Amino acid sequence: MAWTMPAETAPHERTWMAFPSEGETLGSTEAEREEGYEAWAAVARAIAEFEPVTMVADPSEVGRARRMLGSGVDVVEAPVDEFWMRDVGPTFVRNTEDPQRIGAVDWIFNGWGDNDWAQWEKSAELGRFVAESAGVERVSSVLVNEGGGIHTDGEGTILATETVQLDPRRNPYATRERVEAEFARTLGARKVIWLPQGLTRDYDEFGTNGHVDIVATFTSPATVLVHDQQNPEHPDHAVSAKIRQALEGQADAEGRPLRILDLPAPSRLHDDFGPVDWSYVNHYVANGAVIACSFGDDVADARAREVLGEAYPGREVVSVEARPIFDRGGGIHCITQQQPSGGDLA
Template identity: 35%
Template structure:
């Protein structure tokens, strides 16, 4: 018996839309300036310096739209970006009310059709299963982006976070059961219904389910902290060398599943192990989830988080050959990880293309 379809007013895939892979050329990168020292447990100043370095680096290669919550955020962003010698002509400061900065998750997911027209999808956001209140302003962020761009917005009445999905250019989507099947997100949906939703909204053709993510990850195991595509046929997979570490078994299981994965023609993927940082990081007695897999791919570059760890340079050496034609750049993320994420978590790519408009905006 076929799975019932989730209740949707519009199905973008039926109109020829799909979510392109991250390495598709970008019109811009969207991100949000950190604010509220309480959110960063006293680390805000250091976080802002690392963030300025990230924005300055991305802006060397493509336009950046930097969301700023209020006057203080805007003034501090300008000052920090000037210190970082950022190319300000490439950066647009965009006023937007926000509860937090993780725009991969609270921002829109962009889709594109065969004509090269770009629209956006607006999923519900509930702060990773209701863990951090309030989240009302974050939930409104995609609608505000659509209004700013004059772009068609497909509203989806279900919870989804961008960091929970990893797509290649052939419609293969990697995700984790621990996140997408969490009862705090869409308890009314079965696994089959979630797969149908991803096909109807993002044009996904195959969903690959891995069991879980890193210890200490408050997102319940986002895929973008452990497993990433670097091209249609290559997957990097986080690995833990210490057999006594709780991450060892989970990462080994993920790797074994990926090495057994086959495409539609029965061909295996190239699976490349990517070491996790050696040093265990904690904040107030709770383990943090530092990872090199949380890199961000842009126009001619890849930015990779660095933690002052013995494995930092080795991770760059693994990734550089996988991105020919792109500059692979390591940037500090030791302060940023205190919030639970890194460069991929705070960015969202807007693909190149004409803006798709219809009557729904």
């Protein structure tokens, strides 16, 4: 049976998210926890204006989730520890022979490489739970992978990062060829474009070791949007150049040369812990909308909305405060997962 992963721009049946639960990621004080709850809820409410949203909540958080989200978001109950649905949940795919038939790739999740700080055993089961709740076929995989580690154009081209799927803490015996074969089986990949690394902050103790969804994404076939750190005082200035260099001269699975669009980073360079990894690339495309990160930088936020509006014509660009999400290790794309509609692949 052949599967293919639709582009994020394809029509969605709904968006899946996971509600925060208490632990190191959410925060140690009441104020920190409230900030985290509200950040996740704000993203869910923004998306719910454009398509259905289902929020998976731990039994300890179901009441809070329903109070904060109201009637506009469906809340279902399942054990949750890590609440980055892009990574802990499944990746939805379509059957190539019967586009009405949707599947969900259930990757192995091991806490981004079995990090000591990660609490992941409960959420490692969410791939199966979401597939069953969505009423779609579960596509089992033995690859340790996260949804934030891949992007697709929906036509067989996959972006990935050498430091994620080939990470020996994730897949100690992996090679490019083995990963590409598994992507072909589960995602319909015909070409994988390997990027050399992710952003600098992503290699800190609490990082993902280089997720691609913070550095580059397809906005349409043969068009890639790339994080552009323009300030040479930030270490990601060199990383941006390296990512762009890796993409230049590349073609997609159809043989079309890639067109590269730059998405400038916000102006802030550091926080209390080092160079920030704030990136507008980590947005979410919903039905008729783009849910964009806002970093409290009026000039840069407005510029990002303009770039995203041009990259996704016909979609409304909605900015949502993303700093509390990035403070906890990710962005808007990291906490969302699209379930495509059955039907035409366009």
